[in-house]
Amino acid sequence: MGILEKISEIEKEISRTQKNKATEYHLGLLKAKLAKYRSQLLEPSKSAGAKGWYSVYESNHPLSLSDNVFLTMVFAIFQYKGANIQLLDLPGIIEGAAQGKGRGRQVIAVARTADVVIMMLDATKGDVQRALLEKELESVGIRLNRTKPNIYFKPKKGGGLSYNSTVPLTHCSEKLVQLILHEYKIFNAEVLFREDSTPDEFIDVIVGNRVYMPCLYVYNKVDQISIEEVDRLARRPHSVVISCGMKLNLDYLLESLWEYLALICIYTKKRGERPDFNDAIIMRRGASVEHVCHRIHRTLASQFKYALVWGTSTKYSPQRVGLTHIMEHEDVIQIVKK
Helix, strand or coil: CCHHHHHHHHHHHHHHCCCCHHHHHHHHHHHHHHHHHHHHHHCCCCCCHHHHCEEECCCCCCEEECCCCEECCEEEEEEECCEEEEEEECCCCCCCHHHCHHHHHHHHHHHCCCCCEEEEEEHHHCCHHHHHHHHHHHHCCEEECCCCCCEEEEECCCCCEEEEECCCCCCCCHHHHHHHHHHCCCCCEEEEECCCCCHHHHHHHHHCCCEEECEEEEEECHHHCCHHHHHHHHCCCCEEECECCCCECHHHHHHHHHHHHCEEEEEECCCCCCCCCCCCEEEECCCEHHHHHHHHCCCCHHHEEEEEEECCCCCCCCEEECCCCECCCCEEEEEEEC
16 A cells, blocks of 8 residues: 555544544554654655756746646745845645645645745635645645644653653643654653643654744635625634735735734944934844844954944833844844944
8 A cells, every 4th residue: 555545544544533532542643653654755755766856946937847847936026114025926736735736745845945825815715725725734744823832852762751741731641642652663752741732743743844834814806705704704813805906905915924924124323323224134023133243244243342222122212232132123223343
């Protein structure tokens, strides 16, 4: 039986197994097997040779495959709040993409490298489209709008299983954790649960190749549905409603994208001069003064004496700060060297 057949059989067994206390170990073992087979499916085949190779080329070029099948991808780069944001329009993901249908694995592999997934949905087609896309991305280890499970896991060379938790656990027991580890041929490990995680989340930690990324669900064609349906979709978490045809709500989409990218603008100021508001430094949210120094010049941090910062990150303006000070959006910084 091939990997695809094994995956299909396990999925069927999981779907027909009633979830209760008596079946939790069986289901946990099935999920561990399923995750293992899916990981094997995504590994490049040694016998595939050049057929498994793919690459994304520069703007307006296709995703090229060596067997002369082309998946057209449209690039766009636009400026917003001083940042150059690149959009990559991937070919549509069909059912079974995670198993390779329609070159789905290559397309999804590109999605794994993104900072944000924008899931374009047709508002007139209900929730079927969204459920299909979520299932395919979930199958290949892309976790949307979720944080990495707070579980410490470290394989050891001996000593058996060291199992502990800092919170009461309602989903995982020591026996279940041991069964899942044995499925991966792991018999010695340290495991510490810092939150009430599920077996699926524990398996994600073991597999270790999961990608956690933000996702915006963008519902297009809202001009073709009732106002009640527009309101329902707009109230869903991580969702934006738009109409490309009528250019409705596109500004809000851009603002939401900026927030999900977690970007901030930092402006620099020289002593005795006005801030340069025409040339922002684009950083990730949570960036420190030291990060800003590295962005300006690689040697600046070693010459750093202190910085003056104006903006919402300070208690008063200007405030004298050190390298560890965390910057916020539209802060102004003046760096003083030794």
